[in-house]
Amino acid sequence: MSRLRSLAAVVVVALVVVVAAPAPTVAETTLRVVMHSDLKIVDPIWTTAYIVRNHGYMIYDTLFAMDAKGDIKPQMVDKYEVSKDQLTYTITLRDGLLWHDGKPVTTDDCVASIKRWAAKDSMGQKLMTFVKDIQIVTPKTFKIVLNEPTGLVLGALGKPSSNVPFMMPKRVAETDPNTQISDFTGSGPFVFRKDEWKPGDKAVYVKFDKYKPRPEPPSALAGGKVVKVDRVEWKWIPDHQTAMNALIAGEVDYLEAPPHDLLPIAKADANVKLVDVNPLGNQYTFRFNALARPFDNATVRQAVFYTFNQEDFLKAVVGDPAYYKVCKSFFPCGSPLSSPKGMEGLLESNFEKSKALLKEANYDGTPIVLMHSTDLAVLTNLAPVAKSLLEKGGFKVDMISMDWQTLVARRAKKDAPMAGGWHAFLTSWVAADILNPVMMGFMNASCDKAMFGWPCDKEIESLRDQFARETNPAKQKAIAEAVQVRETQYPTHVPLGQWYLPSPVRKNVDGIIQAPVPVFWNVTKK
């Protein structure tokens, strides 16, 4: 009996201990990442900078989003209907969408957000030329009424890159588009911790517990945005070598964009893996100033197409063929509109043909003022290669070295090239920004309204308009090919090949989504 009593006492004590003991504390999971740039600006509509776009994907949500196949899928949207005449889009929001302050997302908010975005974004502006009215039907349903059919509605609202139509609360979205917002309330999967944001050091995001992900598995920027870490810290480490050292030492978990030179170090470390985050990659581009002699003559610009070849540029900057691809197409290889049409015989360093075209155009030896940016590793070696090839093709070149920000300021100037203006420079585009003729900023040939370089061609503009109106994908592809052919006759820029940059990640980090933008939902850290 006494044994039974003792046993009972032990059981009771054990139960008390178990019940009274505090629940085991679950350690907070923090993912520490080094992004390609410091987060200085926090309004993804005010600027087109990629780092701000990436910030936008953390804290905001989108009505539609692009999946891994390049298709546009509903994201905040539950369902949408297109009328038979294709003039009315009726869009209904999902249940349970909340802002970070706990208030429900309404169509009032969405319509105000669309209007602010469309005032800034070139594709949004194009879309608005087709929009007759946006009507709020209920707090969860609104209608976009068009004055003529266009294939742009879903493509624009699901645009993956800058400016992305992020949804913001109405009080925020009513901010003048040219004024930076100061309220960072979103409805996305993470909440921005403004109090912990230290420009030049770090930006902090915590999981939004009340976020309601879609039920589908994640696919690029679409599908369920299920957050599997408690906190994400964007650590700004300006020195690439230090960032790589920090990764190897386990102080950070992920580097978004190290220079290619450092990838062998990451490859050699047993605790680090390389993840191909953006399979579509990026495209190098040579941009003309179509206002400045001799590039105001399309034949002279065509000569550049003959004198260049892509491999020389890609080798000089990227080096390892595993990370680049020759792609003779204005639209990224691997994307739906990619095509070799019109590119036959071009970009093969045919110097004789280049010289013949220059002679035909009466090129008088005016030096080409080529801007050379020296402080961005992914661009630095491009201009010297361009100079060498241009000279071989019969051009005279005056290459001027400067930091990227000076180049950014100078390219906005229409002054004569020798008086502070320019003839050409080289840059890189994320493939997601150049998927079609309307999206591709450098294809805009609307003279003064075009981007720096200001090309002016009615035919290109007419084809871009046709593309915007077309809703049939096969016909859209035919139009895109026609634009490409026209681009070889009236070049606005030269595509110089595709390049890829895998991200080094610690091996205890999994679930990274392949997308044109680095996103951190679905990511786990053991």
Place this chain on the structure above:
Amino acid sequence: MAVVAIVVFMLLRLTTGDPAAIIAGDNATSQDVAAIRERLGLDRPLVEQFVIWLGRLLRGDFGESFFFKKQVSELILERVEPTLALATCTIVLTVALAIPLGILAAWRRGTWLDRIVMGFSVLGFSVPVFVIGYLLIYLFAIELAWLPVQGYQRLRDGLGGFVERLILPSVTLAVVFVALIARITRASVLEVLNADYVRTARAKGLSELPVMVRHVLRNAAVPIVTVIGVGIAVLIGGVVVTESVYSIPGLGRLTVDAVLARDYPTVQAVILVFSVVYVLINLLVDLSYTFLDPRIRY
């Protein structure tokens, strides 16, 4: 300060670069850039911009950063702690090592000890600071894993982490400053060692330590203190390479980031702050002369 204010304001406006174009980003049109320029007031005449800035400055308002959506004063205050912590650690380490080494080298002039100290001094000057930084990181952070590679932890978040993260950057910077100050100390001490009053002190039977501390070092102190003062000023404003290698968000990096981004309000404010710091440090150094050498009077 007025001259500094005018020169900085004009230099920034006259150099190439457009903050509006930088803010707008790569996909922006000329119209977008123009709209941002107007919003920032950069389309106004230079004189009008200067008067507006000066008016605010006189009210103690540095203005808002073009980029950060924060007051410039707030940005500077955030960066003061890392910079001061790094400067203090470096100077303490430097003084603790350089002055004894300089004295030893002078005291044992021409011996192997002198040659080692001077050899280190030449090395400290010659090797770029980022090379020293990377070597220290490789050895102590990657290979031995004793210390973190990078970062700064605020003092309020824990003393251990604060000290741990300051060791490597302070040692990196101290290598240069120890080299400089040890050399100056040696030269100053050598000058004094041959003075009559030192010989007299020794003749009176004083042992070497009191002779060196009371008679030699005090009389050799003026140039040493001057160099230390300049060193502190440099550490507060100009250690951007070390701050970058160790990812320390200090004033040096703020300045460089602001210059590269053409963030006029921030650049103007930090240059003014640096000017004030330089003036104050020079004033303190000058005042210290009267304490170190009573013959100096102002």
